[in-house]
Amino acid sequence: MTSSQPDQAPDAPLALPGYAHVYSGKVRDLYAPLDDSGAPRDDQLLLVASDRLSAFDFILDSPIPDKGAVLTQLSLWWFEQLVDLVPNHVVSTDVPSAVAGRAVLVNRLKMLPVECVARAYLTGGGLREYVADGQVSGVRLPEGLVDGSRLPEPVFTPSTKAPVGEHDEPMPYADVERELGADLAARARELTVAILKRGNEIAAERGILIADTKVEFGLEGDTLVLADEVLTPDSSRFWPADQWEPGHTQPSFDKEFVREWLISPASGWDKASGEAPPPLPDDVVERTRAKYVEAYERLTGRSFSAG
Template sequence: MSLDLPGYAHAYSGKVRDLYTPLVGDVARDDQILLVASDRISAYDFVLDSVIPDKGKVLTQLSLWWFEQLADLVPNHVISTDVPDAVAGRAVLVERLEMAPVECVARGYLTGSGLADYQRSGVVSGVSLPDGLVDGSRLPDPIFTPSTKAPLGEHDEPISYDEVVAEVGAPLAQQLRDLTIAILKRGNEIAEKRGIILADTKVEFGQRPDGTLVLADEVLTPDSSRFWPADSYAPGGPQPSYDKQFVRDWLTSPASGWDKSSGEAPPPLPDEVVDKTRAKYVEAYESLTGRRFD
């Protein structure tokens, strides 16, 4: 997964991103990281053999645009977009932070794993919801539904707000909850003007040495969020989407021949699915930003 980038040492590779440490001579800096978004795509806790062309650039450029829209709510980790040519357009130099040990998720609509939890118990991450909600229902108010940060290849598990308090303390837990919901609300305010619904999102936060909370990784992208076209929104079933739900749907269809419960890795994506998925990512970028993806 790693690239040969002069002046940088490979530090870590996740599902989608690769981290490199800047070098001063032969010494690694301890305050900065080069964050590179690959074209890899993951689904159901597997990194697929197929890649989505330009996906890394779409995610990076869209995150940079959103960081600008959110700058008055929370500082972000970006230091510079001056990066090696080999990763131009899909990498940023960022602050090295002490990352919060929980996944911060906010939901404005009920779907996905939140829907499954609701159907079992009427509760999502410790939050009781009204009776009668269906797939795609808009929630009375956005809710904070955090989860554990599982190692690569394992499942994140939903946790309650009280468990976040036990993990990080009440002051930081409240900041994480309030900022996550504020980002979802701001994202929806902007997306709705462009005919798009932001159903839910996952964000990452880290702390500077002085304790300042900083927005990190990616934000409001098709990898971390569910975006639905507003003109086709109809509660009661799955919604058309701009995100990688298209990939998930193919993997769980008879066409893939893959059994989600088998424990085996999914098959490669057909060219048609790859092309349509790339088009979805590009469409999301262009619809949200009003810019042409080049």
């Protein structure tokens, strides 16, 4: 059994009465509600978060139990914390019982063709860019930064939204302006940075640093609307504040833990081989679930319940 490429959803879509399956992505399945005539509506979607985990552009064989519920419920909590900054796409959490706790009915939007990323700390792909030429997505950063360094101010470091199965690439801001227009590009940049700043203000009180985050925006008329998920362990890097120590890879509450295992000798996998990664050992699956749940509980102050 081998890991699937992103365009190969590993599971058959659920049969949900009143909904038609539209699309399955790396970790989410989309359904359109049916109107009175039985035809799919074009103004709303049921967004269902699966327990699938994507890493290095592969869907791994090993799902993470309750991951879909954590991402959905944490996003709903964050939408409430951010509602004064930006409207969101949520219509209702009244969903079919088969997907209760991990699905939400949302407005269908015209999605921006740009990955909106903001960074408060330097690590991951941003660090690799910085080491190469002192910049991230065309943004010049101070000299002397190391893995885990806090940036003077959060920066907008967008990337391309690559076709399924291909890698996103860093995108200079001038290219974002050409893609979206100057006004929309500026609004997307300001909101992405504002979301990360607000996230860190709240997370800091709970002992978590949010190193970086990716957000999705869509348009409803001329209004920019926050969509998909926000400030979750899949879309962001969460670090325990009391263990932050620049100069090396930080402990995390997110899927970086899985990435680190995959590139370690323990996995036996060569990232450069083009081969699919191996299944995760049970203990890595269990520890990853525990990290996701701990992030949810520390941030929200609530006990996690999958239902």
